[in-house]
Amino acid sequence: MRRSTLGFMTADLAPLPAESIEHGEVFTRPWVVELILDLAGYRSDLDLASLTAVEPACGTGAFLGPMVARLSASCREHGRRLQDAARAIRAFDLLGRNVEASRRLVEKVLLDDDWPSEEAVAAATAWVREGDYLLDQRYDDTADFVLGNPPYIRLEDVPSSRMAAYRAACPTMTGRADVYVGFFEVGLRSLKDGGVLGFICADRWMRNQYGRYLRQLISDGYSVDATITMHDVDAFEEQVSAYPAISVLRRGEQGTAVVADTKRSFGPKDAAAILPWVRQGSVASVLSENYEIARLPHWFKGSDSWPSGTPGRLAMIEDLNDRFPLLEDKGTGTRVGIGVATGADSVFITTNDAEVEPERLLPLSMVRDTVSGDLAWSGHYLVNPWDSTGCLVDLDAHPRLRRYYERHGEVLRRRYIAEKRPANWYRTIDKIDHRLTEQPKLLFPDMKLTVHPVLDEGGLYPHHNLYYIVSEAWDLRVLGGLLLSRVAQIFIEAYAVKMRGGTLRFQAQYLRRLRVPRPEMISDRDRALLAQAFDERDSAAATIVAARVYGIDPGLVV
Structure with missing residues (x-):
């Protein structure tokens, strides 16, 4: 039985059902892969044989093929043998059929580039392995690159034993998170200083509650180098409603951040056009018919949701965040x-001012009172159980109030807050x-x-x-x-x-x-x-x- 470095007896875990895995497989178009590799800096002019790139969910090789092609070109350019690149790529997949398909693809890329057959087979076997990246990743702080398209699987679709292991291994996977949150976390933690993660993935984690711990992790030790929103772009081999975005994150201090928003017509020519702009460090934003791109002096800090909008508006928000205080402010008492919230509006809210003692009626403003822009009270009252000190009133001192509440006692007593505090059965949820x-x-x-x-x-x-x-x-x-x-x-x-x-x-x-x-x-x-x-x-x-x-x-x- 094998123990991973994250502390799980992986042989004890139930396998993921094939249908869940297949649902999570969304294959990326080649030109999008090339864009991500370029943005992450995985280029053949570097000595890639001396670096380590990880593909955490390789599928049938959408990312792996281009990565191997660049590694092969780098070996030729730097006079490296293929054996020198034995640790240059680590690719994972849960499905044996995907592992075999990826190994065949690696062999083909290397053979097409005139590497000896036995070396190509050995490299494919060494680089691609069957395993669960979230539990089998054993190389903390050793990756220069983590690149790919992590699977999209809701945690509730994962068998309970494996889901528990995932949650324990990846503290950022809270609430109703998707498995891809764990891929971000493990990938980021595996990076060396200066290492880069480049993913295309649903961007819901940037704004939803379940992404808060991942956002905090990034804020604490990583730089958001680029985000490119591609919601309407034909980025995948099949039609999916995934709200995709490219994220390029680096281990290190936050620097400037490139942010781009694309239209449906964004394609390979546009991808090629933005790369020189990114590499040259231009501060002037670009607005074309297919995309808008801008450079922000830094990124948004903390676990709060990241804002959405056009690059120009995000730059404006970041500028205002830097120059002005928050609305809620102790200095101004704002x-x-x-x-x-009552828990039973049908009981606590009335327009009949004769139901209870007049002092137990609190005039209440409702949404309908605000429609015109001027407040027009509609005559609603809160049947108020609270005194001026924040304590519940004594019902014996208010007999009409007692009769009213008792008449609706069944509704009031079956509320959760009343079951939790039976003696306070007539309280509203909020004081x-x-x-x-x-x-x-x-x-x-x-x-x-x-x-x-x-x-x-x-x-x-x-x-x-x-x-x-x-x-x-x-x-x-x-x-x-x-x-x-x-x-x-x-x-x-x-x-x-x-x-x-x-x-x-x-x-x-x-x-x-x-x-x-x-x-x-x-x-x-x-x-x-x-x-x-x-x-x-x-x-x-x-x-x-x-x-x-x-x-x-x-x-x-x-």
């Missing part, structure tokens, strides 16, 4: 929150902070096509489908003008989850990513213009002023 009721606040509906701040001057408590902003320093009409602008819209579009039809989720985690100038940095004239634009719901006017306040080209935000 805070983002969400309204009350009520009564101070919030009278505070002026900007309200944001949870789901909207465009940013839609609405001012509550005080008197209502927000429902949980509304997010709110309160501040000690901001005139909320001025802040509302900034947040009505296209600058705020671009931030939200870059970070927020997009629903069907383009609807955006205006959640607290995304609102907190907004960058704003400090209130005192805005001139009296611009403050007045922003407040006026907010009152008139004039996003275009707000955008003109916001561009001036942020010091950015208005053309970037129209």
Whole structure:
């Protein structure tokens, strides 16, 4: 029985079902492979025989064939024997049939390049092995390159024993992660200092919650050298809905980052055109009919989701991140929150003001109250179980409230929070902070096509489908003008989850990513213009002023 260096008895693990593996196999078109090898720097002018390149899921050789061709050319150019390259390639695959197909391909490439037959066979046997890369990788910090297209398999489609081994081996594989997250992690950890990983893979990990630990790993010790989004490009041998992107990551300090977005028509000629631009280190962005490409001075740090958008907009966001503080800021007392969740809206929310004692009714703002842009209260109340100190009221002191809750007791008691705390069966999920009721606040509906701040001057408590902003320093009409602008819209579009039809989720985690100038940095004239634009719901006017306040080209935000 063989033990891998990651500590698993691999013979004890159930094999992956063939259908899951085959579902994960998506073969990359040759010109895309060549682009990735070029971006990663795996070039024949280097002495590749002295370096180590890993292909972690070789399949039938989509990456392996071009890699061997470049290695062969490098050996010729540097006067190397093929035996000198015995450790130059390590390729893995779980399927024996793929291993055999890849070995035949390696032999063919080498024979076509006039290497002796026995040397070609020996090299193919040494370079391609059957095994599970995530569990059999035994060469920490020895790879100069990790190159390929990792398999796309949801963890829930993996047998439980192997899934447990994967999760233990790859701490970044959390939640409902895809197996490819583990390939990123193991590949990155295997790199030498200065080593490069080049993958084409679904880009969901860049933004979804399950990718947070991988993003943190990269932020802590690796450089994002390039990302090329290829969602609509015909990058694979078969049609798949994989949201692919090329990622080139290097072990070392973060440097400048190339970011590109492509259109469906992007092809081999465009790939060839961008390479000189990348290699020459040009700082001028390029916008063609098939792609847009720009260079950012650095990349985004931490585990938070990476923004999406055109390269020009990403560069703008990075610039604003560098120059302005976050919206939520202790210095200005600005805070983002969400309204009350009850767990039983049908009980806790009413329009009948005669149901309970008047002091137990809290006027509640609803999404429908914000539609026009001016807050128009629809007469909804929260049947409020909380006193001003944040404690549940004594129902004996409020007999009408008790009768009301008891009438709906079955609904209230079967909620999870009531089962967890039976004595507090009539509580809402969230406590009520009564101070919030009278505070002026900007309200944001949870789901909207465009940013839609609405001012509550005080008197209502927000429902949980509304997010709110309160501040000690901001005139909320001025802040509302900034947040009505296209600058705020671009931030939200870059970070927020997009629903069907383009609807955006205006959640607290995304609102907190907004960058704003400090209130005192805005001139009296611009403050007045922003407040006026907010009152008139004039996003275009707000955008003109916001561009001036942020010091950015208005053309970037129209």
